Structures are given as structure tokens and as C-alpha cells.
Amino acid sequence: MFNCSYIQMRKMIAATAVSAGIEKEKVRSMKKRMKPDSFFHNLAETFKAMSDPTRTKIIYALCRENELCVHDIAAIIGTTDSAVSHQLRILRNMKLVRYNKVGKVTFYSLDDIHINNLFEEGLRHVEEK
Amino acid sequence: MFNCSYIQMRKMIAATAVSAGIEKEKVRSMKKRMKPDSFFHNLAETFKAMSDPTRTKIIYALCRENELCVHDIAAIIGTTDSAVSHQLRILRNMKLVRYNKVGKVTFYSLDDIHINNLFEEGLRHVEEK
DNA sequence: GGAATAATTGTTCAACTGTTCATATATACA
């Protein structure tokens, strides 16, 4: 019964303490340290912008090529111009990409270095799993 | 008409070259450098795991408190145990969290330091916008 | 064994998402 590690023993004590209310202080303190709902909403939205395979492909291509037009992105990732345009609008709205229109052609690029960092961190995570 | 910067001029040339096929080499080379579909799928899934406000709240709490039980997480983020459990299952399946059951109580924590890094990078992005 | 507690699971439903196809803008060029 008590044949367990120090850490486990502490957890057992904590476990029995949960309903007894001894851990309540920890919960109350953490609750106070939470950010407003809007913060978590924005955070979730940022990740959501990168949560679709078509969009990750677009971002990846823009990470490597810096600036690309809609048609070339479509050719690179192997889908229709329309699908790419729809996804680019989402990325535009989320401020992940910016664009620069020259004549008939719209060149897209990643909005800032933060996006690069965030995306590369995700790449690393997937590559090392 | 030609009253524009060097960069813009290059883009104009590129723009007229698109359909002419001069840029095709760039597209072909980038196409070759793309990773397989499964890679982008996994990447998107990872971001998707963090793309819901309830889940960002859970991850945030676990970033700060290291280890928490389901009931305490629910109390901290202000929702039901059931909702938290459902979301934790998603995070578990995506290998973003691991758990450790002691008696009736299940303690959850972030799976590895990569998750922390990735999440903190997202936090930074939102905080600085 | 039975009651109480922590967590999980199943189900339902409204809301949302991404793609496709058709159509609309915008621009260049003849």
C-alpha cells in the first residue's frame, strides 16, 4: 500500500486533499492568474489559422519562397486557384500574410517574423515526433 | 508608368512572366522541396489541438501549474468536469498531455518541453499584437 | 457489498469548415 515513491505519496496526499479543500488555495491562485477570455480566444484563433493542411502547405511554401502569387501557390501545393484564394483570405484576415498587387498578379508573403517562428516551432515538433 | 522601385519592377517582370512560364522553374523547384501530405496533415493536427479556447485555457493552466487534476482544471477555467475531460481526451490523443492516475484522481501535465515552447511562442505572438 | 466521488464515455444537435463550381472583378493588351 505505501510501497511508492515520494512524488507518488505527495500525489496521494493531494488526491485525498482535493475534495477536502486543502488544494483550494492552489486553484484560487491559479484562477487569479488566468488571462481574460478574449486572450484565449485570440490565441486559439491564431493556432486555428494554422490548423488546416491546405493552409500549412501555403505557409510552408511562403516560409521557403518568401513571395508567391496565387496561381504558383496552387501549382506548388497541388490544388485549385480558388481553394487557395479562399484560404488566403482566411490567412489575410488573421493577419498571417500580407499581399502586394502588381498588375493582375497578387504576391503573398508571411506577415512578420513571429509567424515564421511560431510555424517553425510547429515544424520542429512534428519532425521530432 | 515605369516610375517605380527596383523591387516593384522585378515583380512586374515576374508578373508578366508567370503565364509565359519563365517562373515555372521556381515553382518546379519549390514543388520538389515540399514535404509529403502526411507531414502537413500532422502539422495541421498539432495546431488544431491548440485551436480551441477551452483547450488553450487547459494548456495555459498546465504551463503554469505543471500538474493538475480534471476537477481543478474545470474549476480554474470555469467549466464542467465533463467538458474538460472531453477536451483532455483530444489533447491526450494528440500527445500534447500525459496523465498519471493516483487513486480516483487523474493528474494531467504537458507531454514535453516542445509543447511548452510551441505554446509560449503562440502566447508571445498574441501578446505582442 | 453499498454509497460517494472523480473521471470518462455516448448521444444529440446546432454551428462551423473547406471544397467545388459558377460567377464576378480587375487589369492588360490587341
Add this chain to the structure above:
DNA sequence: TGTATATATGAACAGTTGAACAATTATTCC
């Protein structure tokens, strides 16, 4: 002005999602 090209937009459709509620499992304590 008319045609071709690059992109954007709108509508419809199938598939997915998260919340809510009820029911279930697993564990502890009496």
C-alpha cells in the same frame, strides 16, 4: 471596346466540431 488572364467572391453541400446532458466506469471509504 472586346478578349484573355489572375484573382476574388458567392452559394451549396458533406463532413466535422464542441457543448450539454445522461449514463457509466473506476476507485475509495464505511
